[in-house]
Amino acid sequence: MARSAPQVLDGVFCYCRCARNVGHRSLLTCFESDHGSRCSTCMGEARLAADLAAQGRTLDQIRHAIDQRFGS
Template sequence: MGRAPADVDAVEVHPPVLRRRRARHPGGVVSRVKSAWLVAAAGVAALAGTLVLARPGRAATHPEPRPGVTAERVLPPAAVPHTPGAAEAYAAARSAPRILDGVYCHCDCSQHSGHRSLLTCFESEHASHCDICMGEAMLATRLAAQGSGLAAIRQAIDAQYGR
């Protein structure tokens, strides 16, 4: 088969073939505009994702512990649902009610469930279904057992669970 000379434009040599290809695969200005918009949209989505994920941890407004607060309203062991980690977390809540009453719960249950503090999460089955509540309680009681004060416990919880 013969080849077209290198200095001849392909459009001149095979216009019917090129017209058929364009009919099947329109590659004109419209598709270039579409791809420019797709690239721009992907860039905006990547920038938005970076901004959301790069936010520093938010320091919450922690409640002040109520004087004389006790663990009497925390669910007893027999009433705690059998979810992984729940028994340990409820036991931790019963062991340090004054600490948990002074900690904001980062699952934002104060907004959707009307909870006052992290301790309130353990007065119902709510905490047994929430990894944030259970994790915060375990961290708070572990730090309290190591001698950390309420301010240090709040700071550690904000650093780990704050958004």
């Protein structure tokens, strides 16, 4: 999944706790190891980002959608 839109995932904040504990700087960083594929939050964000990117949404629109769904 990360391979389909790496530039999008690199521009999105990851809301799983790994970002605080492992030092991940973006959602793409979560997929540099097997962490992203094992974390339900990372996978959910990546699916949403990839789906929205495929629909032609802008990075700002994708960020907003992810913030709305995963930010609270």
